[in-house]
Amino acid sequence: RPMTCPFQYQVYLNRQRSYRELPMRLGETSTLFRNEDSGEMHGLIRVRQFTISEGHLILRPDQLEEEFKGCLDLAKYCLGTLGLLDKCTFRFSQWDPANPNNKYEGTAEQWEEAQRVMAQILKDLDVDYTVGIDEAAFYGPKLDIQYKNVYGKEDTLVTIQIDMLLAEKFGMYYIDENGEKKLPYIIHRTSMGCYERTLAYLIEEFAGALPVWMAPEQVRFLPVTDRACDYCADLARQLSDLGYRVDVDYRNEKIGKKIREATMEKIPYMIVVGDRDMENNTVSVRLRTGEDLGAMPLADFTAKLKAVVDSKSLDLN
Numbered sequence: 001r002p003m004t005c006p007f008q009y010q011v012y013l014n015r016q017r018s019y020r021e022l023p024m025r026l027g028e029t030s031t032l033f034r035n036e037d038s039g040e041m042h043g044l045i046r047v048r049q050f051t052i053s054e055g056h057l058i059l060r061p062d063q064l065e066e067e068f069k070g071c072l073d074l075a076k077y078c079l080g081t082l083g084l085l086d087k088c089t090f091r092f093s094q095w096d097p098a099n100p101n102n103k104y105e106g107t108a109e110q111w112e113e114a115q116r117v118m119a120q121i122l123k124d125l126d127v128d129y130t131v132g133i134d135e136a137a138f139y140g141p142k143l144d145i146q147y148k149n150v151y152g153k154e155d156t157l158v159t160i161q162i163d164m165l166l167a168e169k170f171g172m173y174y175i176d177e178n179g180e181k182k183l184p185y186i187i188h189r190t191s192m193g194c195y196e197r198t199l200a201y202l203i204e205e206f207a208g209a210l211p212v213w214m215a216p217e218q219v220r221f222l223p224v225t226d227r228a229c230d231y232c233a234d235l236a237r238q239l240s241d242l243g244y245r246v247d248v249d250y251r252n253e254k255i256g257k258k259i260r261e262a263t264m265e266k267i268p269y270m271i272v273v274g275d276r277d278m279e280n281n282t283v284s285v286r287l288r289t290g291e292d293l294g295a296m297p298l299a300d301f302t303a304k305l306k307a308v309v310d311s312k313s314l315d316l317n
């Protein structure tokens with residue numbers, strides 16, 4: 001499937017719905033497939049199989065502004081947490097009135113109404129945006145959250161869309177307080193977008209040196225000799241039991257080489273363990289920046305790691 005919309009609508013259509021059940025907020029993490037041209041494919045940014053956090057909110061017209069604001073808050077929270085929000089811009093993507101038969105469903109009146117409502121919401125929410133003509137979805141206008149890659153090319157990270165058209169096509173009525181059949185509005189939204197694309201921008205943004213809380217490997221133990229291997233295994237298990245992502249380099253290689261490789265791989269923390277550490281019950285901590293923090297008890301390192309991870313800090317120390 002190339003999108004989740006019709007599948008989530010089936011949940012709504014499972015039985016008759018009352019106005020009291022709205023808004024209905026549906027969301028899932030799904031694997032989607034799109035047969036992009038080979039020329040369009042680009043690293044992790046545009047791929048044919050991808051993972052997306054996609055949701056649909058089915059709501060009464062009077063709920064539109066509040067629910068739209070909730071979607072915008074969620075997207076801002078996700079992108080802010082990932083550290084990408086500061087570089088994002090907002091685009092109000094509209095249809096092309098000069099070329100309505102291009103791809104657009106619905107009448108000019110319906111489009112003008114949807115865009116008028118969306119402009120009002122963006123004004124109320126104080127969103128600074130640019131306008132993109134002919135960038136709308138075929139069923140409605142969008143708020144696109146745009147990100148520029150290192151080459152200056154802009155891509156959409158997250159999108160929130162107002163749809164006043166598709167509910168009728170799918171027969172998605174609800175019963176209002178007067179017992180009458182009414183058509184809901186739908187918001188299509190992502191929260192952190194396509195995982196592969198967002199990941200590509202994260203790798204680019206941090207040049208591979210991901211913040212500790214999201215680094216796939218947070219700590220690597222580097223035994224100086226075979227004698228330190230059991231000690232490292234034991235400490236690694238302690239950190240792993242606390243929920244950290246830890247590995248041990250057991251290879252029979254020179255310590256300089258192990259440090260060099262871990263640094264190249266941008267592993268945030270390297271724990272070098274030699275005979276003296278074992279005698280003193282300490283660990284020697286090095287950062288991927290090359291800084292050497294020296295020897296300390298494992299408990300001190302664990303406290304430092306916890307503080308950095310819990311605060312989602314970009315610093316290592």
Ligand SMILES: [Zn+2]
Nearest residue numbers: 003004005188
């Ligand atoms: Zn959708």
